[in-house]
Amino acid sequence: MSVSANLAAIKKNIVEACERVGRNPADIRIIAVTKYVSVERAKEAYMAGITHFGENRDEGFLQKYEALGSEPTWHFIGTLQSRKVKNVIDKIDYLHSLDRLSLAKEIQKRATKPLKCFVQVNVSGEESKHGLTPQEVIPFIEKLKEFPNIIVVGLMTMAPFTDNEQDIRRCFRELKKLQEEIQTLHIPYAPCTELSMGMSNDYIIAIEEGATFIRLGTSLVGKE
Numbered sequence: 001m002s003v004s005a006n007l008a009a010i011k012k013n014i015v016e017a018c019e020r021v022g023r024n025p026a027d028i029r030i031i032a033v034t035k036y037v038s039v040e041r042a043k044e045a046y047m048a049g050i051t052h053f054g055e056n057r058d059e060g061f062l063q064k065y066e067a068l069g070s071e072p073t074w075h076f077i078g079t080l081q082s083r084k085v086k087n088v089i090d091k092i093d094y095l096h097s098l099d100r101l102s103l104a105k106e107i108q109k110r111a112t113k114p115l116k117c118f119v120q121v122n123v124s125g126e127e128s129k130h131g132l133t134p135q136e137v138i139p140f141i142e143k144l145k146e147f148p149n150i151i152v153v154g155l156m157t158m159a160p161f162t163d164n165e166q167d168i169r170r171c172f173r174e175l176k177k178l179q180e181e182i183q184t185l186h187i188p189y190a191p192c193t194e195l196s197m198g199m200s201n202d203y204i205i206a207i208e209e210g211a212t213f214i215r216l217g218t219s220l221v222g223k224e
C-alpha cells in the first residue's frame with residue numbers, strides 16, 4: 001500500500017474517533033515512525049504530506065535526517081543513551097523518552113536552546129518497558145527546575161502488550177489523569193499540554209483518551 005492510501009484510511013479513523021468523543025481532529029498530530037523502512041519510503045511519506053517524523057535510534061535518525069533535511073519536525077522516540085545526546089541534540093525538535101536525571105543533565109550541557117521533551121511514563125508496569133512509574137513523575141519534573149534547557153511539553157507512554165482493550169484504555173486514561181495533575185501545578189517549564197500515546201494497534205483508543213501525538217510505524221509506512 002502507498003503511504004498516501006494508508007494515510008487516508010488513518011485520517012478517516014482519526015475523524016471518526018474524534019467525532020465519538022467531541023475532539024477536533026486538528027489537535028491530533030501524526031508522527032511517521034520510519035525505523036523499519038528505507039530512506040525512499042520515508043521520502044514517500046514526506047511527499048504524501050507527512051511533516052512529523054520519528055526514529056528510535058541515532059543511526060536510523062541521522063540517516064533519515066540526512067535524506068529529508070531539517071524541514072520536517074523530528075521526534076526522537078526511543079531510549080537515548082547519554083553519550084549519544086551530542087549526535088542528535090541540534091537536529092531533533094522533540095524527545096519522547098526523558099526518563100532520568102542523568103539524561104536531563106547531558107541535554108542541559110549539550111543543548112544550545114531549550115529542547116521540547118516528553119517525560120516517558122511506564123504506566124502499565126511491564127518490566128520490559130522504559131519510563132518512570134506514575135508516582136515518580138511529579139518529583140522528577142520538580143527536579144528539572146535546575147535544567148533550563150528542558151521544557152516538559154507532555155507525557156509519553158506505550159500501552160501494555162495485550163489485545164485487552166480495557167487494559168490499554170486504562171493505561172492511556174491514567175496518563176491523561178497524571179497530565180491534568182501536573183497542569184494544576186502551573187510549573188513554568190512544564191506546561192505539559194501534550195500526550196504522546198497510541199501506536200499502530202491502539203491509536204484509535206489513544207485518541208479517544210486524549211492523545212495529541214500518535215506514533216505510527218506499521219500502519220502508515222509499513223514494516224519492511
Ligand SMILES: *Cc1c(COP(=O)(O)O)cnc(C)c1O
Nearest residue numbers: 033056077199200215216217218
Ligand atoms: C516502533 C515504535 C512505534 C511505532 O510502532 P508501530 O506499532 O509500528 O506503529 C511507536 N512508538 C515507539 C516508541 C516505537 O518504538
